[in-house]
Amino acid sequence: MWLWKSYRHRFVPWVVFNLSKNEKTLRQVTERSKDKLVPDEEVSRSLLKLFRALHGKRGSHGELRAAHEQPVPQFSGEEEGQDGGRDAMFQSLGFCIDRKPSTLPSAGAGVFVTRGLVSKGATVAMYPGTIYQPYEPILLQSIRNSFVFRCIDGVLVDGNDKGISKMVFRSCSGRDRIGPFVTSDTTWLTDSPRNPLAVGQYVNNCSNERPANVCYQEHDIPDSFPIELRQYLPNVNYSQETRRPLRCVVLVSLREVAAGEELFSNYYTIVH
Numbered sequence: 001m002w003l004w005k006s007y008r009h010r011f012v013p014w015v016v017f018n019l020s021k022n023e024k025t026l027r028q029v030t031e032r033s034k035d036k037l038v039p040d041e042e043v044s045r046s047l048l049k050l051f052r053a054l055h056g057k058r059g060s061h062g063e064l065r066a067a068h069e070q071p072v073p074q075f076s077g078e079e080e081g082q083d084g085g086r087d088a089m090f091q092s093l094g095f096c097i098d099r100k101p102s103t104l105p106s107a108g109a110g111v112f113v114t115r116g117l118v119s120k121g122a123t124v125a126m127y128p129g130t131i132y133q134p135y136e137p138i139l140l141q142s143i144r145n146s147f148v149f150r151c152i153d154g155v156l157v158d159g160n161d162k163g164i165s166k167m168v169f170r171s172c173s174g175r176d177r178i179g180p181f182v183t184s185d186t187t188w189l190t191d192s193p194r195n196p197l198a199v200g201q202y203v204n205n206c207s208n209e210r211p212a213n214v215c216y217q218e219h220d221i222p223d224s225f226p227i228e229l230r231q232y233l234p235n236v237n238y239s240q241e242t243r244r245p246l247r248c249v250v251l252v253s254l255r256e257v258a259a260g261e262e263l264f265s266n267y268y269t270i271v272h
């Protein structure tokens, strides 16, 4: 029973069943905004800013050092991925986020702003995972999986970093290289994601006591997205045959969020 309770929030049949019982929820879900909270161009700008900073930091530390006239500490191995990524995030976006035990009892992990200040309308996190078109098979991967996120058009994002989901992501990511270029990032499956935004799947559901401070927004990656920066994208298509732009889901702040605050989203609000 506890298992059912733990994943019913996103289990699509459960949501549909409860819509008919709960008018308030129905109203929330059917009141879809036609306009995005933040224009796509702004989301793209933030992602590019961070990815360029991550790329510069990886290739040479010069770019970031010049901007801040400070020596950049040298890291090695996993440490470099995580701490270097956090530095790049703070310097490019003005805040850091991280996974930590939630302030909610028995809710597992949550996502917190750990440094700086998130302004309203900022791209605060990304929802990593394998992208399934509505007609693609996900049954096995969705069993006991509370991380399957459903977009308005029926596209699903499997953000589970364990089990079959993890194997599927790794396999699709390895498959989709373009020549020397890796086109997605698998490090969100570890404790040290290279792209520090890629922890959005750990954001917990809001309540009356903890209102939502972020919301989900669909973001399709344009074909013009620089090929050398795609290695920081934490999403990959399940099928290589998918012809539409890569679907990403980002979390956008609904208000200013200060360091120390936990992020909460509304699992029932369907994004556009």
Ligand SMILES: C[S@@+](CC[C@H](N)C(=O)[O-])C[C@H]1O[C@@H](n2cnc3c(N)ncnc32)[C@H](O)[C@@H]1O
Binding pocket: 005, 006, 007, 008, 009, 102, 104, 106, 107, 108, 109, 110, 146, 147, 201, 202, 203, 204, 205, 206, 207
């Ligand atoms: C997408 S996961 C979020 C990450 C999760 N906290 C974890 O550590 O794996 C969704 C699960 O988190 C838990 N959760 C999310 N919001 C919650 C809330 N407001 N109260 C209690 N549990 C919550 C439920 O177990 C839910 O099935």
